Amino acid sequence: MSKKTPWLRCALAAAVLSSGFCGSVAFAQAQPDALLNMPTSQENIAAGLEADAYASGINAYIWGYPLVRMERVTRDYTDVPNPRPDTSYRAPLNQLGWAKALATPAAKDMPTANNDTLYLSSVVQLDEPYVLHVPDTADRYYVVDVFNMWQELEHYIGRRTTGTAAGDYVLVPPGWKGKLPAGLQRLDVSTRTVWLWGRLRVNEGEDLQPLHALQAQFTLRPLSQRDNRSYQAKSVTLPALPAATDDGLDFFRELAAAIKENPVPTRDEALFAQFSRFGLTAKGFDPSHLSPPQKAGLVRALADGPKVAVSSLVSSASQRNGWAWAKGLDSFGTNYPLRALVSGPYLGGQGEKEAMYPLRSTDSKGQQLSGDKHYVLHFKSAPPVDAFWSLTVYNAADKMLVDNPIARYKLGTDTQGLKVRTDGSFDVPLQADKPEGEFAANWLPAPKGPFYMILRLYQPKGEVLEGKYELPQVEAVE
The missing domain is CATH 2.60.40.1610 (Domain of unknown function DUF1254)
Incomplete structure (x- = not known):
């Protein structure tokens, strides 16, 4: 008999012991049953361990990312730079x-x-x-x-x-x-x-x-x-997150450390229990007993997990005139992919009654927005809100505001000199270089490369929440 690694010998032994009662099943089936006919071979067991670790790892990443993100944020946002920029809110x-x-x-x-x-x-x-x-x-x-x-x-x-x-x-x-x-x-x-x-x-x-x-x-x-007006908060530094290693599994170490400070919610206990198969429990993360296929599955899960989060824009948001329109940012429930996405690049997003955040990265033909083209947004009317609205452009790569020669980073309720027709409609030129024409004053500068936009609607009125307000289309100018 050939030599096998301990993890594989144990797996094969268990398979042999359990095979006696199911090896000769002979009853009619409407559909083929792949499991009944699956050989307990070295290859299948290795592939199964990798697949199980991958699936569990994806679930653990999507579920646990917000907690890891918040643990990182609490440290980042309490690390105050010196000098502190006026735009910084760290404390x-x-x-x-x-x-x-x-x-x-x-x-x-x-x-x-x-x-x-x-x-x-x-x-x-x-x-x-x-x-x-x-x-x-x-x-x-x-x-x-x-x-x-x-x-x-x-x-x-x-x-x-x-x-x-x-x-x-x-x-x-x-x-x-x-x-x-x-x-x-x-x-x-x-x-x-x-x-x-x-x-x-x-x-x-x-x-x-x-x-x-x-x-x-x-x-x-x-x-x-409360009544001590001279009160000064004590200087406290949060403990460091787990030190980085070179095995590619540090996310799970950070998640395990975070869980010790933030117990698993009751509703998630059954889900969390599944992660023990790859060494993640309330006691910590122990990868010492993982087989090579399991480690490979977890590493692959951490590479693909962010893609699952990003895809929630399609599965969780409705499309309105080309805009991704997500609701429920203050009531995720078990929509863990959306929660993960919001806690990442859209950290701090609010529920739709407080603010709506329609997002757009393509033109009317479904092509990626890019600064090598010229676009026009046609608003039939200003968005109906009880507070204010704004339209902002961001670089697709780093999700930051766009540097531009007129230092205009948004267009909105209070934009001085906004050109509006007598019927309340207006156009917004969206391009990297300065435009000409009737609505040149409404120019919203874009970067030279790929970009996306967010239309912020603070305290939106009912016609917005009910989908009756028509969001502006984005037309490429040929």
Whole structure:
């Protein structure tokens, strides 16, 4: 008998012991049963181990990516550069970080950043409840989203949901049994660390100094220090993520470390239990018993997992006049591919009642948008919204804003000099070089290479949510 590796000898032995009761099955079948006739050969077992690891690895990646992403984000966004750029919203743990200027192509923290609002970020470790105080913004649009560590949006604080009057909102960690003082609004969260992600509206050309003063009135303190105006958060550094290795499986190490701090939700326990077949459990990730086929399957899964996430734009979003129109960004349920995609390049996306984000990367003929062509978008009317709208172009490669000679990074509600017809319609030239003609003032600069667009609709009206508003078509100019 030829020598075989231990993992293969064990597999073959198990197959032989179990083959006696099924080897002579002789009953009529409507369809051929491949399993009943599958030889327990070395080749089939190796192929099966690889396929099982690949399938399980894909599921683990899609399910676990948001948690890994958030663990990375909590460290990135609490690592404050010195000097700190005005566009940066990074802040130490348990402190509020405000951007002092709108995003530009030089701002690399956030992919697909908007050019409409000043961003707020805060990573909060809830060793006790924390009180977020918001000032009166006098009807100015703002929102603070409360995300758990699975990049699931659990609460909105802002103009649409809570109004713009001053208020105090308490982030309550799981298991806390205390009683809150009167006058505070309780917001229970499902993980002990949360990410606050906020936006404060800026009108084009507006003086930012009054907004900086308004930002300073937002405060974050532990409940026990709520009335201590001199309170200063302690300097805390989050522990490092697992060190990198050269086996290509580091994602699963990061996921295992994250799970120790963020227990698997009850609804996902059965799914998570499947991952033990390739060494991922609540105790950690142990690849020491993996066979070569299993390792190969996991490495391949990590290469293909991002493609599965990206494909959710097709499976989870409807197509409206050529635009990908995804809903449910605050209610993923078990749509793990969409959750993974949003937590990656669209981190911090909101539900459709707060904002819609129709996305477009092709023209009316289905061809990739590229700066070597000229395009025109025809709006029959401005998007109907209760807050504001904007259209922004991004480089396809890095998902960043496009550098251009007129420093225009978006077109929208407050664009000065926007040319509009008497019937409310208007055209937008979309190209890399300066256009000519009637609507040259509406030029939205594009990069020289591939790009995509996002049409942001803040507090969209019913006709948008119901699909009655016709999104603009994108026509290539021949």
